Amino acid sequence: xxxxxxxxxxxxxxxxxxxxxxxxxxxxxxxxxxxxxxxxxxxxxxxxxxxxxxxxxxxxxxxxxxxxxxxxxxxxxxxxxxxxxxxxxxxxxxxxxxxxxxxxxxxxxxxxxxxxxxxxxxxxxxxxxxxxxxxxxxxxxxxxxxxxxxxxxxxxxxxxxxxxxxxxxxxxxxxxxxxxxxxxxxxxxxxxxxxxxxxxxxxxxxxxxxxxxxxxxxxxxxxxx
Amino acid sequence: xxxxxxxxxxxxxxxxxxxxxxxxxxxxxxxxxxxxxxxxxxxxxxxxxxxxxxxxxxxxxxxxxxxxxxxxxxxxxxxxxxxxxxxxxxxxxxxxxxxxxxxxxxxxxxxxxxxxxxxxxxxxxxxxxxxxxxxxxxxxxxxxxxxxxxxxxxxxxxxxxxxxxxxxxxxxxxxxxxxxxxxxxxxxxxxxxxxxxxxxxxxxxxxxxxxxxxxxxxxxxxxxx
Numbered sequence: 001x002x003x004x005x006x007x008x009x010x011x012x013x014x015x016x017x018x019x020x021x022x023x024x025x026x027x028x029x030x031x032x033x034x035x036x037x038x039x040x041x042x043x044x045x046x047x048x049x050x051x052x053x054x055x056x057x058x059x060x061x062x063x064x065x066x067x068x069x070x071x072x073x074x075x076x077x078x079x080x081x082x083x084x085x086x087x088x089x090x091x092x093x094x095x096x097x098x099x100x101x102x103x104x105x106x107x108x109x110x111x112x113x114x115x116x117x118x119x120x121x122x123x124x125x126x127x128x129x130x131x132x133x134x135x136x137x138x139x140x141x142x143x144x145x146x147x148x149x150x151x152x153x154x155x156x157x158x159x160x161x162x163x164x165x166x167x168x169x170x171x172x173x174x175x176x177x178x179x180x181x182x183x184x185x186x187x188x189x190x191x192x193x194x195x196x197x198x199x200x201x202x203x204x205x206x207x208x209x210x211x212x213x214x215x216x217x218x219x220x221x222x223x224x225x
Numbered sequence: 226x227x228x229x230x231x232x233x234x235x236x237x238x239x240x241x242x243x244x245x246x247x248x249x250x251x252x253x254x255x256x257x258x259x260x261x262x263x264x265x266x267x268x269x270x271x272x273x274x275x276x277x278x279x280x281x282x283x284x285x286x287x288x289x290x291x292x293x294x295x296x297x298x299x300x301x302x303x304x305x306x307x308x309x310x311x312x313x314x315x316x317x318x319x320x321x322x323x324x325x326x327x328x329x330x331x332x333x334x335x336x337x338x339x340x341x342x343x344x345x346x347x348x349x350x351x352x353x354x355x356x357x358x359x360x361x362x363x364x365x366x367x368x369x370x371x372x373x374x375x376x377x378x379x380x381x382x383x384x385x386x387x388x389x390x391x392x393x394x395x396x397x398x399x400x401x402x403x404x405x406x407x408x409x410x411x412x413x414x415x416x417x418x419x420x421x422x423x424x425x426x427x428x429x430x431x432x433x434x435x436x437x438x439x440x441x442x443x444x445x446x447x448x449x450x
Binding site (some may be wrong): 068085113147 | 303
């Protein structure tokens with residue numbers, strides 16, 4: 001366990017990128033003080049949060065390590081790489097340069113090619129300036145969740161490296177990204193058919209406490225069921 | 226120099242993600258046989274290329290290392306991380322976990338939060354199904370190039386770690402991503418005002434042969450000026 005006063009995580013219950021960081025912290029047994037930023041109420045653009053991260057983006061992880069000035073880290077995959085470098089075990093990346101490249105590539109297919117298309121700022125643009133009504137926005141969500149997950153499914157189903165998880169039999173950054181997409185699809189009530197390998201891996205992930213505890217439904221600010 | 230038969234890069238002259246890989250190969254002095262995939266003609270979805278990468282995505286880097294089966298690597302930042310692990314010098318990441326996290330975060334602001342919004346598949350959706358005409362598509366491009374670059378400018382201008390380049394005085398993954406956005410903006414004739422730090426860093430990058438040689442204008446398939 002780390003010094004519980006070292007890390008502060010600025011987060012929101014339902015965001016995919018925050019979920020990734022939360023799972024990684026759980027896997028590595030790192031405690032972080034979580035600070036809720038209500039992005040539905042625009043708190044990420046308020047003066048208080050802008051002092052933390054002038055870009056108004058969550059997640060932001062503040063490292064209050066005793067020996068150095070506080071450092072604000074942003075962007076989910078770079079935060080995962082940081083945690084991996086600082087606390088190498090349990091590992092989020094496999095050994096072997098090709099296996100590591102494969103895991104990072106699977107992660108990027110979702111974190112870079114899929115998720116940025118479904119963010120609140122894109123929704124705001126399309127509905128306020130792009131002429132999208134609620135149905136058009138939903139079709140857009142379905143399109144990009146589906147494109148990303150079907151592409152991932154094709155790779156996972158074809159590659160012999162796929163095991164109980166995306167790469168072999170341990171959870172990696174790729175599984176964290178996969179789960180981060182599935183949990184927000186549930187929040188938005190979007191379903192994608194034809195992804196049996198992904199569904200099988202997601203079931204495995206949910207049996208791990210580090211993933212289960214990070215589920216949006218159990219976070220501060222989540223609507224009660 | 227590496228074995229010139231080891232790497233094969235499937236690429237297209239004007240894509241931002243291919244440019245990143247090309248610059249990284251040049252910085253590390255790695256030769257790769259470049260294979261042109263004409264994405265304006267849809268070649269990435271033809272049978273020949275789908276045998277290489279069933280997902281129809283470039284860049285794809287094939288590693289024909291003698292000791293192992295050929296491995297196909299995809300997604301630009303994971304390919305950069307792979308090259309960094311295989312050939313650590315000249316480095317694309319600084320020393321120090323916080324500095325590395327900062328570089329990866331700056332890179333992700335562009336490669337993950339900006340570029341995926343401006344890709345051909347998004348253009349196809351918005352113009353064919355989303356009701357966007359040419360002006361609406363251009364406004365969309367300007368919006369997201371501007372959002373990404375203004376956010377990056379704010380960080381670069383405020384952070385004492387910014388030097389001649391995004392992080393100190395050597396080019397890193399962050400500079401590669403920055404330049405990869407600027408070069409495609411030029412192809413699309415999109416201009417963003419109010420980014421003096423970025424413009425200063427871009428000028429520095431262009432003085433480096435590894436960047437200059439990778440410019441879209443000088444690649445196979447580029448329109449003659």
